[in-house]
């Protein structure tokens with residue numbers, strides 16, 4: 001699969017190829033889904049390039065809780081303990097304020113048979129950075145931030161064409177196919 005960078009016009013005839021990067025798998029979108037998929041592929045040694053439209057993970061608000069089932073999945077791949085080293089707060093159950101102080105409506109430690117009987121409060125940008133950091137440990141993983149995919153070309157070779165702002169910080173090292181208007 002080729003990963004290229006199109007001209008602003010998006011018209012193939014007006015595009016000049018500046019750079020090209022070949023990969024086995026191109027994942028579009030560095031949310032929890034895309035990052036987890038890319039991480040799992042990279043762990044298996046699959047060359048994977050992840051294209052994320054935003055320049056940072058601090059994008060639209062997408063919540064800040066990580067639930068027990070997610071923590072169990074992370075534990076299965078050996079990442080739960082490392083995640084807990086990042087700044088977070090544990091919530092064992094919902095509480096309501098009363099005149100005598102906060103009262104917990106139920107306690108997940110008594111209800112859930114899991115190593116993680118709580119909701120972990122962690123801003124999603126921190127969680128996403130954690131997944132990206134874990135994925136970067138695998139040489140077959142490549143992350144390109146600020147790569148807004150415009151379209152997917154199918155054929156003998158599949159291509160994702162992202163528009164990537166020019167500049168050393170946002171261009172993939174020796175990789176993506178840069179195109180510009182001629």
Ligand SMILES: Cc1cc2nc3c(=O)[nH]c(=O)nc-3n(C[C@H](O)[C@H](O)[C@H](O)COP(=O)(O)OP(=O)(O)OC[C@H]3O[C@@H](n4cnc5c(N)ncnc54)[C@H](O)[C@@H]3O)c2cc1C
Nearest residue numbers: 029030031032033034051052053062063064065147148149
């Ligand atoms: C307001 C809100 C609060 C939430 N709170 C919680 C919570 O507390 N706990 C919880 O577990 N879940 C929560 N969720 C749900 C959770 O955020 C989603 O389930 C999760 O974000 C889905 O992950 P995703 O990777 O599928 O999609 P997204 O998180 O939407 O990620 C998609 C990514 O793709 C990128 N993208 C889109 N188009 C392109 C393109 N053309 N080229 C390149 N990149 C592109 C986007 O920039 C984005 O980073 C909340 C959701 C919302 C909206």
